[in-house]
Amino acid sequence: MAIAFPALPYSSDALDPYISTTTMEFHYGKHHKAYVDNLNKMIAGTPFENLTLEEIIRETSGEEKFQGIFNNAAQAWNHDFFWHCMSPEGGQPPKGAKLRKIEEAFGSYDKFCEAFVNAAVSQFGSGWAWLVEDKDGKLSIVKTSNADTPIAHGLKPWLTVDVWEHAYYLDYQNRRADFVKAFLAHLVKF
Numbered sequence: 001m002a003i004a005f006p007a008l009p010y011s012s013d014a015l016d017p018y019i020s021t022t023t024m025e026f027h028y029g030k031h032h033k034a035y036v037d038n039l040n041k042m043i044a045g046t047p048f049e050n051l052t053l054e055e056i057i058r059e060t061s062g063e064e065k066f067q068g069i070f071n072n073a074a075q076a077w078n079h080d081f082f083w084h085c086m087s088p089e090g091g092q093p094p095k096g097a098k099l100r101k102i103e104e105a106f107g108s109y110d111k112f113c114e115a116f117v118n119a120a121v122s123q124f125g126s127g128w129a130w131l132v133e134d135k136d137g138k139l140s141i142v143k144t145s146n147a148d149t150p151i152a153h154g155l156k157p158w159l160t161v162d163v164w165e166h167a168y169y170l171d172y173q174n175r176r177a178d179f180v181k182a183f184l185a186h187l188v189k190f
């Protein structure tokens with residue numbers, strides 16, 4: 001069975017002006033779709049065809065001969081998760097227990113935001129910045145390169161931002177920090 005290309009949780013103009021309609025049309029409609037299409041071509045007729053996206057990622061992680069499948073599967077998962085980390089009504093800290101856990105880990109929500117921006121900006125080249133929870137329930141900020149994803153390493157993602165240039169270049173050019181700050185101030189949804 002093929003992996004489905006998931007719907008966006010809002011229309012492609014919903015995050016404008018922080019993420020423009022043009023960026024969404026390319027990022028979701030071309031980049032994300034290509035990862036899903038490539039993955040489906042690569043797994044057709046193989047045992048991976050019968051697995052879920054998460055299972056494919058775990059089975060191929062760190063395996064040189066399956067790197068192409070891993071890259072496309074992980075990028076397909078990361079993008080769908082990223083779209084769900086944003087909302088046109090976003091930009092607020094989480095509430096209740098989630099907020100308390102962030103305050104415990106980072107001192108305050110503002111300090112979390114500062115550390116998250118630093119991670120996103122300091123990721124050299126293409127990749128992702130994440131807020132993750134480990135198996136002991138401890139929160140931390142991590143960055144991953146290229147397609148790599150915390151779900152391949154036993155970590156539970158709470159939040160991510162895509163810092164590949166295709167995520168922000170049309171709207172922010174080289175100003176990656178401005179993109180990540182706008183993501184936190186106007187779009188983030190926990």
Ligand code: MN
Nearest residue numbers: 031162164167
């Ligand atoms: Mn992307």
